[in-house]
Amino acid sequence: MTSLSLSEDLPAWAQLGVLALVLLSTGLLLLEKRGGRGGWLVSSVSILAACFLALAVLRPAWVSVSGRAEPAPVAVLLDGSHRMTLAGDDPGRSRQQVAEGAARALGQAWPDARLSSYVFGDGELEVAPGERKPRADSDLNLALERILALPGEAPRAIVVISDGRLSAPDAATAPSMSAELGPRWRGVPVHAVAAAVREPKDRSIRAVRMTGSAIAHQPLTLHIEVGCSSGLDCDQAKVRVRELMEGGPPLELAAGVAHGTAASSTLDLEVTLDRTGGRVVEVLLDETVSGDEVPHNDARLVTVDVRRDRTRILHVAGRPTYDVRALRAFLKSDASIDLISFFILRTEQDDARATQDELSLIPFPVDELFTKHLPSFDAVILQDIDARAYGLLQHFAALRQYVISGGGLILVGGPSAFSAGGYANTPIEDVLPVELPAVGELVSTGSVTPTYTRVGRAAPMLRELRALLGDALPPMPGYNRLGLPKESALVLWEHPDVGPADASIDARMPLLALGEVGDGRSIALALDGTHELGFGQFGTETGGDGHRVLWEGLLGWLMRDPRFESAQVRLSGPCVVGYPVSLLVSRLPGWEDPVEIEISSLGVDAAKHRVTTPTMSEAGMLAFRLPDLSAGGYAARVKVGGAPPSRHVFACEIGGEAHADTRPDAPRLQAVASAFGGQFAVAEQVSALPPPEKTFVLAQRSMKPVAPPYAWSLPACVLLAVSWILRRSGGLA
Numbered sequence: 120m121t122s123l124s125l126s127e128d129l130p131a132w133a134q135l136g137v138l139a140l141v142l143l144s145t146g147l148l149l150l151e152k153r154g155g156r157g158g159w160l161v162s163s164v165s166i167l168a169a170c171f172l173a174l175a176v177l178r179p180a181w182v183s184v185s186g187r188a189e190p191a192p193v194a195v196l197l198d199g200s201h202r203m204t205l206a207g208d209d210p211g212r213s214r215q216q217v218a219e220g221a222a223r224a225l226g227q228a229w230p231d232a233r234l235s236s237y238v239f240g241d242g243e244l245e246v247a248p249g250e251r252k253p254r255a256d257s258d259l260n261l262a263l264e265r266i267l268a269l270p271g272e273a274p275r276a277i278v279v280i281s282d283g284r285l286s287a288p289d290a291a292t293a294p295s296m297s298a299e300l301g302p303r304w305r306g307v308p309v310h311a312v313a314a315a316v317r318e319p320k321d322r323s324i325r326a327v328r329m330t331g332s333a334i335a336h337q338p339l340t341l342h343i344e345v346g347c348s349s350g351l352d353c354d355q356a357k358v359r360v361r362e363l364m365e366g367g368p369p370l371e372l373a374a375g376v377a378h379g380t381a382a383s384s385t386l387d388l389e390v391t392l393d394r395t396g397g398r399v400v401e402v403l404l405d406e407t408v409s410g411d412e413v414p415h416n417d418a419r420l421v422t423v424d425v426r427r428d429r430t431r432i433l434h435v436a437g438r439p440t441y442d443v444r445a446l447r448a449f450l451k452s453d454a455s456i457d458l459i460s461f462f463i464l465r466t467e468q469d470d471a472r473a474t475q476d477e478l479s480l481i482p483f484p485v486d487e488l489f490t491k492h493l494p495s496f497d498a499v500i501l502q503d504i505d506a507r508a509y510g511l512l513q514h515f516a517a518l519r520q521y522v523i524s525g526g527g528l529i530l531v532g533g534p535s536a537f538s539a540g541g542y543a544n545t546p547i548e549d550v551l552p553v554e555l556p557a558v559g560e561l562v563s564t565g566s567v568t569p570t571y572t573r574v575g576r577a578a579p580m581l582r583e584l585r586a587l588l589g590d591a592l593p594p595m596p597g598y599n600r601l602g603l604p605k606e607s608a609l610v611l612w613e614h615p616d617v618g619p620a621d622a623s624i625d626a627r628m629p630l631l632a633l634g635e636v637g638d639g640r641s642i643a644l645a646l647d648g649t650h651e652l653g654f655g656q657f658g659t660e661t662g663g664d665g666h667r668v669l670w671e672g673l674l675g676w677l678m679r680d681p682r683f684e685s686a687q688v689r690l691s692g693p694c695v696v697g698y699p700v701s702l703l704v705s706r707l708p709g710w711e712d713p714v715e716i717e718i719s720s721l722g723v724d725a726a727k728h729r730v731t732t733p734t735m736s737e738a739g740m741l742a743f744r745l746p747d748l749s750a751g752g753y754a755a756r757v758k759v760g761g762a763p764p765s766r767h768v769f770a771c772e773i774g775g776e777a778h779a780d781t782r783p784d785a786p787r788l789q790a791v792a793s794a795f796g797g798q799f800a801v802a803e804q805v806s807a808l809p810p811p812e813k814t815f816v817l818a819q820r821s822m823k824p825v826a827p828p829y830a831w832s833l834p835a836c837v838l839l840a841v842s843w844i845l846r847r848s849g850g851l852a
Contacts, residue, residue, distance in 0.1 A: 124822070126178040134177060141173045161845045168838035175831035180824045188813035190233045191275035194266050195222050197247050198281035198314070199238035200257040201695060202777035205282075205413065207315040207802075214783075218280040218314040221802040222247075225278060225312075228806035231813055232276075237266070241286065255693060255776045256286035259791065260296060263309070273305065275811035279791065280312040280802070283784030293790035309795035310808050311788035316801055318782045320349040322356070323416035325383070325779050327402050332455040332671075333392055333425045343386045343402055345377045348782050353377065353384040357405035360388055362398055363420075363721040363752040369401065397768030398423045399721055399752030416778045420752060420770035426455060430678055433488065433496045434460040437504035437535050445650035446502065446531070449670050456674075459488075459496070489514035493521055498677055503533025503647055507541040519546040522639035527677040533647040534562050537599040552609070552634025553643050554602030556620035566594045567614060569630045569646065575611035580633075580672035584652075587661045587668060595648025601629055608634045633676065640677050686714070686759050691742065694771035696750050701734060701742040702767075704757055712759050716743055721752035721768075 125134055148162045203215040212220075226234050236247035239262035240254030259279060266277060288296055297304050325346035333339050341360060347353035356377045361369040377386035392398055403418035411417070434450060436443040439462050450458045489511070493499075499518065506512050522528050528550060530536060539562045542548060543555035569592050575581055576590070592612075600620040604610050612631035619628045632643045651657065652665030691701040704714055716730040733741040748771045755767045772778075785799075792799040800808055 121181055121183045124180055124182045137173050137176050141169050144169045164838055164845060165842045168835060168842050171831055171835035171838060175835050178828060180822045183821045190231045191811040191814050192272050193232045193234050193811060194274040194277045195234055195236040196262050196279045197222060197236060197238050198257045199240040200254045200777050202284060205781055208317045214282050214314040217802050221280050221312050221805045225805050229810040232810055257281060258287045259285050260287045274307055277307055277309045278312060279309060280314055282315045283313060283788040285787060290787045290790040294794045296794055308797040309792060310797040311792040311799045312805050313785045313788050313801045315783040316785050318348040319412040320351055320410045321413045321781045322347045322351045322353060322408055322411055323779055324402055324419040327419050327421050333423045334455045337454055338389045338391050341388050341390060343388060345384045346780060347382055351408055352381045354379055354381055356384055358386055359405045360390055360400060360402050362400055365721050365754055366725060368723055392425045398425055399768055399770045413781050415773040420772050422768060422770050429455055429457040430497045431457045431495060432498045432500060434458060434500045435504055436462050436502040442647040442650045443502055445653060445666055449667055489517060493517060498527035500529045502531035503536045505535040505540040512541060512545060515545045515547040519550050522550040522636055522641055526639045528641040530643050532599040532645040537645060550636040550641050551643050552632040552641060553604050553629055556600055556602050559620060561600050564597045566596055567598050568592055568594045569612035570615045572610050572613055574609050578611050580676040581611060583668040583672060584665060587665055593651040593657045595646050595651055597647060598630060599645040601645050604629050604632050605634060608632045642673055642677060686757050688757050688767040690769055693775050694769055695775045696771055696773045701744050702755055704741045706759055714741055715758045717756045719754055721754060
């Protein structure tokens with residue numbers, strides 16, 4: 120391929136300047152000719168002189184380029200949620216099979232493209248086909264970020280094959296996705312292919328949510344949502360709740376009728392669980408309906424951790440600020456908390472100008488609470504209180520030992536908290552997750568909007584808050600200066616701009632950090648404005664729930680249960696029938712005794728399974744591959760050596776959360792394609808999508824001047840001289 124090019128050693132602005140001067144001189148000469156001051160010969164010679172002078176400067180050349188056209192790289196994203204195991208528009212094929220067939224058809228329709236297929240869910244991309252995992256979510260935002268960040272040649276097109284019921288984005292936020300990706304997007308078209316369009320006839324338990332904590336012998340409210348599609352009626356749906364018992368029949372807890380519309384209805388049922396520990400609660404529709412194509416989602420199994428007793432908390436504050444009163448109101452509203460709360464309104468140094476008999480404000484019982492009664496509390500919250508003014512310094516050694524022995528401690532910010540309240544260089548700093556500066560600016564009154572760290576986005580104690588607000592947080596009035604986080608600390612929120620105090624490294628200052636010390640846990644919250652989560656715009660959007668779910672998460676993490684088990688047990692992921700799952704066992708440090716696991720189903724005829732061989736061992740955590748389990752509740756007893764066994768209760772479901780809502784969402788896929796300049800198609804019409812153009816790979820490039828430089832400069836000089844002579848002889852300047 121050959122083309123004409125101008126001199127490459129001149130910038131574009133210089134080339135444009137030369138051309139502009141030629142046009143300007145030509146215009147002036149023609150204007151002079153119209154004025155009768157010059158003849159055609161003078162004008163023609165002058166214009167030719169200007170043209171040859173421009174060619175001498177621009178030096179045109181022939182550019183020859185040789186290469187080859189390579190197939191364009193294309194990334195195919197297959198929805199990996201186990202929701203795709205549901206039937207597609209053709210009942211004989213699942214949505215996953217339809218998606219895989221569409222990917223194969225795309226490869227045939229685009230023979231000049233290099234297709235790379237990936238499975239996306241709620242984590243890392245996996246090359247397709249990969250191991251089946253119980254993915255409940257399908258986050259397309261995260262998948263696009265990962266695709267565009269892959270090393271090597273960027274894709275010329277991206278094809279998403281899904282049923283459209285993505286966890287992110289929704290149809291409203293899809294247009295803003297390209298703006299959020301910014302320069303990484305680079306205009307790559309994203310085509311969307313619907314693996315299913317038809318809504319199956321289905322009536323299901325869409326969601327089961329709990330209000331508050333589950334306390335033995337105390338009522339617990341379950342918020343239940345029933346959903347219907349394709350003509351089935353949800354109004355007046357009868358719902359039952361029962362507890363699956365070990366070694367006996369289910370225990371009926373409550374029943375009621377859901378009210379709403381034909382498409383959706385809701386019901387609040389109050390249940391009481393009488394036994395502590397892990398319990399499995401079954402929420403099910405009391406009667407079947409004709410034509411229900413997905414009957415297994417008529418019931419949901421929920422694992423509930425029932426507390427043994429009320430949590431006893433000591434809350435001490437220096438003054439009744441908005442933040443103090445909001446936290447105190449939350450603690451008082453939670454039936455699982457036995458609260459002892461004080462506002463300290465005067466110190467021993469205050470001159471009351473009255474005798475003790477005349478005072479209405481009693482002295483704060485510091486010595487009694489922090490010596491005699493301290494071990495009786497499950498957690499201590501010190502909020503915006505000056506340790507020096509109120510005589511707390513002498514009790515910090517006891518408070519330090521209290522945390523190491525298994526207690527919980529929360530320090531909440533304010534003008535008199537942390538270093539500003541005398542906490543630096545004291546025994547209490549030993550059990551905090553952050554270092555405290557002793558000098559410098561200790562408190563800032565400027566407003567700050569905390570930002571989530573990578574750990575904070577994944578932290579389970581903030582999951583409910585992020586479910587309400589995403590990554591958005593309100594501005595908060597003021598913060599305390601903190602130092603670097605300690606080695607074992609987890610930083611959840613940090614300052615968007617300011618670094619840690621007394622730190623020479625490039626980092627941002629922690630505002631919310633967690634840590635473990637001995638058998639206890641501690642939290643440092645360097646803010647006194649979390650009440651903003653329950654007020655203003657954020658409070659309006661969430662019904663004031665933001666403040667509540669934040670503190671429920673923090674206190675729930677602080678009060679881990681059980682605390683002194685021989686092993687901590689959890690599942691590697693949700694237990695979904697047909698998918699592999701492991702039971703992860705973490706033994707106490709120093710324990711090397713063998714682990715035995717016995718799994719029994721909940722019910723009258725308990726089926727038992729024994730697992731004794733771990734499938735892998737990493738960092739002291741053993742993973743035991745569970746046998747194939749059917750839907751139901753299970754109790755796993757984990758025995759480490761001769762220690763008493765730890766009991767972990769869990770439930771296995773068919774489909775689980777992913778099958779709760781079976782409706783495909785083609786409009787969401789259309790919104791995604793529109794936002795990224797792509798096209799939408801159903802799986803049967805995937806071949807109609809426009810293929811990307813081949814990628815031209817440059818092999819060789821050469822330049823050859825149109826003429827030698829003197830071929831332009833010599834005529835330019837001669838013509839300029841002739842033009843000057845003609846103009847002088849004609850009486851022109």
